[in-house]
Amino acid sequence: MRPELKNKIISVCNQKIQQKGENVGLSFYAFFANKNxxxxxxxxxxxxxxxxxxxxxxxxxxxxxxxVE
Structure with missing residues (x-):
């Protein structure tokens, strides 16, 4: 996995956990904008x-x- 993607995944996970708690679920789409x-x-x-x-x-x-880590 390239470092750009790894860093983005960790950042988004940290953000979601902070906002919604440790039980928050997500899909891989969470790491991307709504456009391709x-x-x-x-x-x-x-x-x-x-x-x-x-x-x-x-x-x-x-x-x-x-x-990822």
Whole structure:
């Protein structure tokens, strides 16, 4: 995983945990804007989420952060 994506995932997870608590769930779409402005990065996140780790659509942010770190 490229550092740009790793840093973004950790940042978003931290933000969501701070806002909504440790039980907050998210999908890999949480790391991107509502427009497809970087399809290559989106596919990298989707591949990591779906194929590499076989995660459900929604997972706890603390779990995702732990996997990335």
């Amino acid at each position: 402005d970087n399809p290559e990065l989106l596919m990298e996140a989707a591949t990591w989420w779906i194929l590499t780790h076989q995660l459900d659509h929604f997972e706890k942010a603390v779990k995702i952060k732990s996997l």
